[in-house]
Structure formats: structure tokens, C-alpha cells
Amino acid sequence: MKTTNKVLKYVFAFGFAILWIFPVIWLIISSFKDGSELFNYPLTILPEHFTLENYTTALQQFDLIRYTSNTAFITVVATVITVLMSCMCGYALAKYKYKWLNVLFMCLLATTMLPTEVIMSPSFTVLNTLGLYNSLWGCIIPTVGTMTGVFLMRQFFITVPTELMESARIDGANEGSIFVRIMLPICKPQIAILAIFSFQWRWNDYIWPLLALSDPKKYTLQLALRTLSGAEAVNWTVLLSTAVLSMIPILIVFIVFNKQIMNANMSSGVKG
Template identity: 60%
Template sequence: MLKFKENQSSIFLTVLMYVMVFLFIFPILWLLLSSFKPGGELFDYPLSFLPENPTVENYEYAWTTMNFVRYFVNTAIVTVVTTVLTILASASCGFALAKYKYKWLSVFFICILATTMLPTEVIMNPTFTVIQTLGLYDSLAGLIVPSISTATGIFMFRQFFLTVPDDLLESARIDGASEGKTFFRLMLPISKPIIITLAIFSFQWRWNDYIWPLIVISSPEKYTLQIALRNIVGANSIDWPLLLSASVISILPMVILFFVFQRYIMDSQATSGLKD
């Protein structure tokens, strides 16, 4: 009887899992398939899931109309540069917090963690004031600089470096290695899993960022992809073929990133609830 109940429970959970998977995948499939539909077919009644006359003209139209190369380059510059600097800043800060024995460092670490309790909207105004004062308004640097330091990255590296034996560091110092050489040649190489995990998260954060670029960037030639996509939506009308195909193109880097680093993404889900 107990085994029968366990089988029932297992079947129920399996069915529930497939239902949840379908609910998540269905909108994505609808977006992808709709991007291959001609404009006149998008709102035919009754609505069809599969395109009756599939075409790639929407993608050609989006690529030539939206100046995708410029937006891709802008977004790639912001994403890659920010990710590299975030890793370096987080790793060095995490190393100091984990291996240097000063009482004030514990207080400093608590202050860093406390920033995760602040909504993003609260710090936007002072951050924008600083960016404007530094002359970084309407520049890609204005998107990069405020995004370098993240409590999530510092916390991840600190927790990892705490597991590294102090004897390993002492051996390197006895051999004459400076602090910089110890950090770059010893600590960074052994923290490769954390580097890859944080790189994935940082890439996702920066590639999908919308609010901050909307505030900082005003020149159309400096738009990122997310801002460019928003501009497709007009006050009185929406060019749906353009919006759908452009949206699919914009998510391709994230899809490629997922399949390339799928194993690391699955292994890092324990930290996915941490705040940017």
C-alpha cells in the first residue's frame, strides 16, 4: 500500500513537472515561431501556433532597419568590459576579506552585504549624480563604472577563498612571492569555477540591463540592444514583425552562453537567488 502511494506521488510530481516545463517553454516557442510569420498572419483569426507561410524576411528587415551591428557592439563592449572588471574587483576584494586579519574588514564586509537589502531604485539617484559629476553621462563608461562592484561577486569569492588553506599562502610568501603574484598566479587560477560562475551571472545582468542604460544614455548611436528594442514600441503603433524578430536576435547570445556553459550554470543554481 505504501509503495502504491509512493508511485502515485511520483507520477503526480512528474506530471506537474512536465506541466510547469510546458508553461515556461510555450511563450518562448510562440515568440520564436511568430517571428517567422508574415505581418498579416500574426493576427489572423483563429490564431495559429505554426506559421503557415514561414519567412525570414522579418530578420532581414530587422537587421537592416535597426542598425543591429552598432547596438550589438555597444552592448558587447559594456557586457564584456564590465564582466572582466567585475571578476577582478570581486576576486581581489574577496581575497582581502578572506585572508587579511583586520577587525575593520569584518565591518566592511557586513556593510557590503547590507547593500543587498537596498532596492536598486534607492541607489539610482545618487549613482546618477556621481556619474553626471564625473562627466560620464551619455557614455558607455557611465554604464560600466557603476556596475563593476557587486556584493554577490565579493561574497562568492570570499566564501571560496576561506576554504583555501592559509599554509598554501604562507608557502608562496616564504618562496618570495609578492602579494600580487600570489593573487594572480595562485589564487585566481584555483578559483576558476567561481570566475566562470560570476562571469555567467555578470554577462546576464549586463546584457539584459534596461533601466540604467535608459537613464544614462541619450544618444541613439550609443543605445544598447534593450533600449533599441524598446524604441520599436511607438506611442500609437507597434511594428510587430520587427519587434519579434529583433527580440529573437537579441536573446541569441544568451542562448549560446547557456549551451556553452550549461554545466556551470546548473552547478551554480545555489547562488542564483543572490542580488546583483
């Protein structure tokens, strides 16, 4: 009976994985098809005439380097700031004992119940007032504060023994040294997880750059991909190949940080 249940679980998991990944596989395969094959009936999974011309055309007609550099700048800077802010805020909320900190944490946690659409208008007003409209920094600053990251880091730092901090203070370490030299190395797995999510959020963000940017030269990849869909026609071959290229950086980041998560020692520095 146990063997049967295990087999059924594996079959269900495998089927769900195929169902989830099939659209991605279809996207990648279709990017190697000729434009006339995309709407042939009946549809074929594998391309009848394998071609790399779609990617060549995309690189020639689509300013991929400019849009990728804009997106990379926004994503990398926002991710670094998000991780740093989340670590500092989570550490303070977890390890410093002040009555008002619990109230502050509950207020911050309550913001997660607000839909993004609710805060877009006031955020844009502040952005415009500060003169950050139509600038890459205007896409970065409003997005770096995420309660998800703060909550993740706070919950981890709560599990770190306070005796570790007290021992460091006895040895003469100040608060900055304790945070940088002890706490940050301990939470490498959490940093890696937050970095993956933050990178994905910023790289795929569409709504906020659409509001904050008006100059086509400053567009991110997601905004630039939208320009390939015209009112009367869609350049499907270029759109598909460019979409595949836009997934490569996220895949690389996931592979790099996933390795760090698997190899990280969760009990580093916390030994009895």
C-alpha cells in the same frame, strides 16, 4: 511508493519547464510568421506561411550591428571588471585577518537590502559630475561593483585552506603571485558562474542605460528595441525577430561557460 514519488517529481519538473519555456518558444515561432498571422483568431502555434522576411527587414531597418556593438562593449568590459573586482575583494575579505574587515563586509552586505531605485539618483549625480553622462563608460562604471559577486567569491575563498597560501609564501611567492597563480585557477567554476550572471545582467539592462544615454547612436539593444514601440503603432514583426537575435549572444555565453563549470575540477590545487 518511491517510484511513484520519483515519477511525480519528474512530471512536475517537466511541466514547470514547459510552462517556463513556452513564452520563449512562442516568441521564436512567431518571429517566422507573417504580420497578418500574429493576431489571427484562433491563434495557431506553427506559422501558416513560414517566412524569413521579418529577419531581412529587421537587418535592413534596424541598425543591429551598431546597437549590438554598443551592448557588447558595455557587457564585456563590465563583466571583466566585475569578475576581477569581485575576486580581489572576496579574496581579501576571506583571507586577511583584520578586525575592520568584518565590519566592512557587514556594511557592504547591508547594501544588498537597498532597492536599486534608491541609489539611482545619487549615482546619476556622481555620473553627471564626472562628465560620463551620455557615454558608454557611464553605463559601465556604476554597475561593476556588485555585492552578489563579492559574497560568492568570499564564501568560496573561505573554504580554501590557509596552508596553501602559507606554503606559497615559504616558497617565496608574493601576495600578487599567490592570488594570480594559485587562487584564480582554483575558483574557475565560481568565475564562470559570476560571468554568466554578470553578462546576463548587463546585456538585458534597460533602466540604467535609459538614464545614462541620450544619443540614439549610443543606444544599447534594449533601448533600441523600445524605439520599435511607437505611441500609436508597434512594428511587431521587426520587434519579434530582433528580440530573437538579441538572445543569441547570451545563449552562446551560457553554453561556453556552462561547459567550463561542468568540466572544472573543484578540488584543483587543494589535495591532502
